[in-house]
Amino acid sequence: MDHPDNFIIKSFKHNGRLHRIWMENRRVPRSVLAPAHAEMDLIVTVNSRTKIVEADGSVWFSRSPGVSFFLPGEWYNIVALVEPAGIRYYCNAASPPYVYGNVLTYIDYDLDMILTPGGDKHLVDQEEYERHKTSFHYSPAVEKKVQDGLQKLTDRIDKRLAPFEEEWVMNYYHWWKKEWGDSK
Numbered sequence: 001m002d003h004p005d006n007f008i009i010k011s012f013k014h015n016g017r018l019h020r021i022w023m024e025n026r027r028v029p030r031s032v033l034a035p036a037h038a039e040m041d042l043i044v045t046v047n048s049r050t051k052i053v054e055a056d057g058s059v060w061f062s063r064s065p066g067v068s069f070f071l072p073g074e075w076y077n078i079v080a081l082v083e084p085a086g087i088r089y090y091c092n093a094a095s096p097p098y099v100y101g102n103v104l105t106y107i108d109y110d111l112d113m114i115l116t117p118g119g120d121k122h123l124v125d126q127e128e129y130e131r132h133k134t135s136f137h138y139s140p141a142v143e144k145k146v147q148d149g150l151q152k153l154t155d156r157i158d159k160r161l162a163p164f165e166e167e168w169v170m171n172y173y174h175w176w177k178k179e180w181g182d183s184k
Helices: 035-039 126-135 140-158 166-179
Strands: 006-012 018-027 043-047 051-054 059-061 066-070 076-083 086-094 098-100 103-115 121-124
Touching (some): 018 103, 043 166, 066 166, 076 140, 076 166, 086 140, 103 126, 121 140
Antiparallel strands (some): 018 043, 018 051, 066 076, 076 086, 086 103, 098 103, 103 121
């Protein structure tokens, strides 16, 4: 796990407590990124069957390959899950990513938007957001950033703007399989 191309992704909650860690995520090099993705300075990582450590110390392994997209300055991130039925997008309301060395961190703000392979979208975990908004004392500024981020995300989904492009999700996944897939 000390390979320089390996990223550890850590999510925290607003109160500073660890939420979840994804242990092995290969960063897609800039030379492999789609030109539009490179222009946006997207951070793209790929994993499959990665070890996930929960805040309570429990461990599990992801079931589906995931291509994650982190957009600098945006209050959401996107995970494209490569599943037999097609690509399912799991989008997190979250603070912009912060990278230090090979660790990428963000604050998870509970709300998730799911885009199914059939094109249906669902906003989930609203009750968790409301509960944490009160218990973690989200400021009005944070609430506005989360809501603005969700609106931008929804617009991006509705217009199928990058990174909601199945061709590129699969390109990144195939790159990972060629470069790293046999090492699993």
